[in-house]
Amino acid sequence: MTNSELGHLIAQRIALTGPISLADFMAEAMGHPRLGYYRKATPVGAAGDFTTAPEISQMFGELVGAWLAERWLAMGQPAPVRLVELGPGRGTLMADALRATRGVPGFHAAIDLHLVDTNEPMRAAQRSALQGYTPSWHERFDTVPEGPLLLVANEFFDALPVRQFHRTPRGWVERMVGLDQDGGLRLALAPGVTPFARLLPDADAGAEAEICEAGRALAAAIGARIRQAGGWALIIDYGGETAGRAASLQAVRNHRGTDILERPGETDLSAHVDFRALADAADVSSFGPVDQGSFLQALGILQRGEMLKRRATPQQARAIDAASARLIAPDQMGTLFRVLALGEGKNAPPAGFANDSPSSTLRPDAT
Numbered sequence: 001m002t003n004s005e006l007g008h009l010i011a012q013r014i015a016l017t018g019p020i021s022l023a024d025f026m027a028e029a030m031g032h033p034r035l036g037y038y039r040k041a042t043p044v045g046a047a048g049d050f051t052t053a054p055e056i057s058q059m060f061g062e063l064v065g066a067w068l069a070e071r072w073l074a075m076g077q078p079a080p081v082r083l084v085e086l087g088p089g090r091g092t093l094m095a096d097a098l099r100a101t102r103g104v105p106g107f108h109a110a111i112d113l114h115l116v117d118t119n120e121p122m123r124a125a126q127r128s129a130l131q132g133y134t135p136s137w138h139e140r141f142d143t144v145p146e147g148p149l150l151l152v153a154n155e156f157f158d159a160l161p162v163r164q165f166h167r168t169p170r171g172w173v174e175r176m177v178g179l180d181q182d183g184g185l186r187l188a189l190a191p192g193v194t195p196f197a198r199l200l201p202d203a204d205a206g207a208e209a210e211i212c213e214a215g216r217a218l219a220a221a222i223g224a225r226i227r228q229a230g231g232w233a234l235i236i237d238y239g240g241e242t243a244g245r246a247a248s249l250q251a252v253r254n255h256r257g258t259d260i261l262e263r264p265g266e267t268d269l270s271a272h273v274d275f276r277a278l279a280d281a282a283d284v285s286s287f288g289p290v291d292q293g294s295f296l297q298a299l300g301i302l303q304r305g306e307m308l309k310r311r312a313t314p315q316q317a318r319a320i321d322a323a324s325a326r327l328i329a330p331d332q333m334g335t336l337f338r339v340l341a342l343g344e345g346k347n348a349p350p351a352g353f354a355n356d357s358p359s360s361t362l363r364p365d366a367t
């Protein structure tokens, strides 16, 4: 199945050096400097491979903006505050968030805006969506200057490479990408038990598991910044209770599911986010994950929709209702997507996490 230029390059590499992990495959498929999916394509939106919440309705970014501004007030209004978005896509979420918070006294004057994105065409879209602001762009979170932090990441962690494991009667073994007899890419289990076994739960033969090392390392870096200078992070993504304990890696091209090895570099690969692993790695207080539907309703999406409808045509009003339903309905994005907040431990739960206390199971000494 080596039917893309990058697929041929990966097959050549495997022929020379042997099978690679699914995480290495995914890192190449998404991040190859010339041919990687997130280097060249502009995949987000109706014409791309998938649509995201900020592209469905302005209300999503507006409510996230209100959440961030409220956290800034709760932090004691630090200035400057590093407002960071990981993987801002077309810049829609940040543009809506900033427009919605213009009236918060002192907030915009305090903001130092940083966007972490590797994708040049996306950066161009962000530049145009954020005219009037002066963001700095980064390839990685590490280069964002230190200081009080307000971070948001929507559908970012799901794009980070995962390793995948299968439980055999011998123990956990890693699923690798090797070559078939015709030189095409194929999945195969490694012959020996994996050294990652100590990070995996005990399970019956046949069980599957995933580990996202890049996601854990990033969450640890975010947590370190929060401990050092204060701050909050809001992570929104898809991933249920079984994330990490199932094989969730999936491929999407033109809004359709496809084989994960097919046309690397031209296909979106993503895996369910293991929020518990992220919270553990961050090692600060965590709230949630809560369902996106309840989070947005607690933040007032229905009231915001009513306000927008007052100035809308009947057709626009129907579109506003449809967008709300898509974001919050349990059979749409409402429960598939979940929201995790990481932050300073002593605080009361942030908006949207009202019934949550800082997680005691994840970090017993956090409160």
Ligand SMILES: C[S@@+](CC[C@H](N)C(=O)[O-])C[C@H]1O[C@@H](n2cnc3c(N)ncnc32)[C@H](O)[C@@H]1O
Residues within 6 Å of the ligand: 030, 031, 038, 044, 052, 053, 054, 055, 086, 087, 088, 089, 090, 093, 116, 117, 118, 119, 122, 139, 153, 154, 155, 156, 159, 160
């Ligand atoms: C699925 S899109 C989400 C876009 C946006 N957050 C939204 O909700 O519409 C993922 C974004 O993360 C960026 N991205 C993916 N992997 C990345 C990585 N390893 N480092 C930096 N940016 C990355 C992509 O270029 C893209 O802008």
